[in-house]
Amino acid sequence: MIGYCFCGSFCTVGKSVGVLRTLAAEGNAVLPIMNESVYETDTRFGKAKDTVKSVEDICKKPVIHTIVDAEPLGPEISLDMLVVAPCTGNTLAKLAAGITDSPVTMAVKAQLRCNRPVVIALATNDALSANLKNIGLLMSRKNIYFVPMKQDDPEKKPHSLVCDFDMLKSTMVCAFAGRQIMPIF
Numbered sequence: 001m002i003g004y005c006f007c008g009s010f011c012t013v014g015k016s017v018g019v020l021r022t023l024a025a026e027g028n029a030v031l032p033i034m035n036e037s038v039y040e041t042d043t044r045f046g047k048a049k050d051t052v053k054s055v056e057d058i059c060k061k062p063v064i065h066t067i068v069d070a071e072p073l074g075p076e077i078s079l080d081m082l083v084v085a086p087c088t089g090n091t092l093a094k095l096a097a098g099i100t101d102s103p104v105t106m107a108v109k110a111q112l113r114c115n116r117p118v119v120i121a122l123a124t125n126d127a128l129s130a131n132l133k134n135i136g137l138l139m140s141r142k143n144i145y146f147v148p149m150k151q152d153d154p155e156k157k158p159h160s161l162v163c164d165f166d167m168l169k170s171t172m173v174c175a176f177a178g179r180q181i182m183p184i185f
Helices: 011-023 036-040 048-059 089-097 103-113 131-139 165-176
Strands: 001-006 029-033 081-087 118-124 144-146 162-163
Touching: 001 011, 001 048, 001 103, 001 131, 011 029, 011 048, 011 081, 011 118, 011 165, 029 036, 029 103, 036 144, 036 162, 036 165, 081 089, 081 162, 081 165, 089 103, 089 131, 103 118, 118 165, 131 144, 144 165, 162 165
Parallel strands: 001 029, 001 081, 081 118, 118 144
Antiparallel strands: 118 162
């Protein structure tokens, strides 16, 4: 089973839902996990309840959206892989610092505790500034794999990076084999 996590990069949630739909259509069992911000927050990109319904319809499972519900992941609920798509800079920083204060960070902690792969699909406006050190730190950790990424708007957002959602499935295949897809940038 694949765990599929959503963080609050709201402008990329729609692309991530598209990848999730493809994974489920291919016959993969997928367990959806959302940080509370995605589960509860309406934005200009859509209503939270619509996103939750869409994800639950695709996965045919309720969304895990609390730390308590995410805690059994790992030892009790075994996941072959965990995907964080999109992964915000905030979540990335917490993962780098070992902070577990959300359903997604709890899921990642549980997955890594069991030495299983975690795929990070980054989408953040501070990747090339405050979070650059966290990218480097996580790249050096075992069982963490990054989806290739690029600057989405170098002129207006010079520190921003967003993953190539078209490369998410390929990154997952490589992660299952224990290797990082290249090039990353």
